[in-house]
Amino acid sequence: MIRSFLAACLVAACLLVSWQPAGAADGKTHVLWLGQAAAKITTPGGKVIVIDPFLVKNPKTPAKYKDLSALGHVDLILVTHAHFDHVADAPALAKLNKAPMWGPPGMADTFVTLGVLPAELAPRMNKGGQAHPLGPDITITMVRAEHSSELKWVDPMTGKEQLFNGGQPCGWIITMENGFKLYHMGDTGLFGDMQLIADYYKPQLIMIPIGGHFVLSPVDAAYATNTWLKPKFAIPIHYATIPVLKGTPAEYMQALGSGSGTKVFPINPGDELTF
C-alpha cells in the first residue's frame, strides 16, 4: 500500500517536472515558423503571439498545425495584410482563443462590419503606432510595408466571394519583455524607410520575405539586409509556397555574401528557433 502510494507520488513528481504548459516562460524568445509568413512566437514571459496564420490550406504547414487548436492557447494574433495567405485563419483563431486580432484598421473594420469578428477582437491601430495588448512589458509597433491589402472574403449576406477594403499592409515589430526585438516584415518590396526602421527601432531578428514576384527577391532582400537593416539574425520566409515564389534561402545567402554580419537561419516549416 505504502509502496504503491510512493510510486504514485513519484509519477506525479515526474509529471510536474516534465510538464510545461504551452507558452511556458523560460526567459527566451521562441520562433516556430509554419510556412509562408505564418509564425508562432512565444515571448520570454510565455505569451503566445501568432503572426499571419495561414495554416489550414497552407501546403507548407506541417499536418499537425492544420488543426488550429494544436497551437495551444494563443494570446494575440497579428496580421500584416488582408491577403488570404496571411489572414486566412486569423478570425477563426481569434474566436477560438478569444484573442484579439490586430491588423490594418481598414481590415479590422471590414471584419466587424461583415459580422466576422466582434469589435473587441478586432481592435484598431495604425502605422507608426505602438500598443501593449499583452501588458506594459511587450510592445507591438506597426510599421510600413510596400504591398497591397485587398480582402477577398465570402460575404455572409450573399454567400459569394467579394472584394472588400483590407486597409493598408504593414510589418510588425514585437519588443519582448527582455528588450529583444523581432521585425516581421510582412509582404514587402524595397522601400527606403527600412533604413529608418533599422535606425530607430534596431530589431535584432528579421523575418524577411524572399520569394520574389509579389515580394522581395533574394537579391532585393540581401540588399535590404546588408545595406539598411543589418540585423543580427534573419529568417527567410514567403518562398516556395506556390511556384511563382521562386527565391530560395541559398540565393539569399549567396547574395548576402560572406562579409554579411547577419546570421541566416534557412529553416523548414515546423522548425523552432530560440533566441
Ligand SMILES: [Zn+2]
Ligand atoms: Zn503573401
